[in-house]
Amino acid sequence: MKKIEAIIRPEMFESVRDALLKIGCQGLTVSEVEGHGKQKGLVQQWRGEKYQVYLLPKLKLEIVARDRDVELIVRTIMDSAGTGQIGDGKIFVYDVSTAVRIRTGEKGEKAL
Numbered sequence: 001m002k003k004i005e006a007i008i009r010p011e012m013f014e015s016v017r018d019a020l021l022k023i024g025c026q027g028l029t030v031s032e033v034e035g036h037g038k039q040k041g042l043v044q045q046w047r048g049e050k051y052q053v054y055l056l057p058k059l060k061l062e063i064v065a066r067d068r069d070v071e072l073i074v075r076t077i078m079d080s081a082g083t084g085q086i087g088d089g090k091i092f093v094y095d096v097s098t099a100v101r102i103r104t105g106e107k108g109e110k111a112l
């Protein structure tokens with residue numbers, strides 16, 4: 001199993017969620033986060049003064065999936081979260097050692 005962690009633009013969430021539902025993605029965790037990538041935020045102007053905003057609001061999606069589904073999920077997020085502009089976000093994939101469904105005690109892929 002793998003965990004797919006995607007940092008996306010908050011305004012792209014509905015598009016990503018709809019695309020994930022379409023491919024039959026089972027579960028999803030979403031958190032509101034702040035971060036920056038290469039550009040270290042952006043420069044804004046207010047009443048003629050320029051100032052640097054270092055942290056921009058993003059959404060973090062976490063999906064734990066079977067190994068064989070990872071490629072499709074990553075491609076689906078790429079296709080639905082992108083605008084082609086800087087700040088579109090990133091996807092990280094991690095190994096997951098196990099999962100447990102608390103209600104039944106099912107373990108591993110059966111718990112997803």
Ligand SMILES: Nc1ncnc2c1ncn2[C@@H]1O[C@H](COP(=O)(O)OP(=O)(O)O)[C@@H](O)[C@H]1O
Pocket residue numbers: 007034035036037038039040056058086087088089090
């Ligand atoms: N190396 C990283 N480690 C952890 N989070 C990152 C990293 N790079 C980017 N992020 C997260 O992804 C968000 C979007 O990054 P983005 O601006 O699209 O990346 P970049 O400018 O590097 O192409 C950031 O706000 C941050 O939350």
Ligand SMILES: [Mg+2]
Pocket residue numbers: 036037038039040086087088
């Ligand atoms: Mg950036």
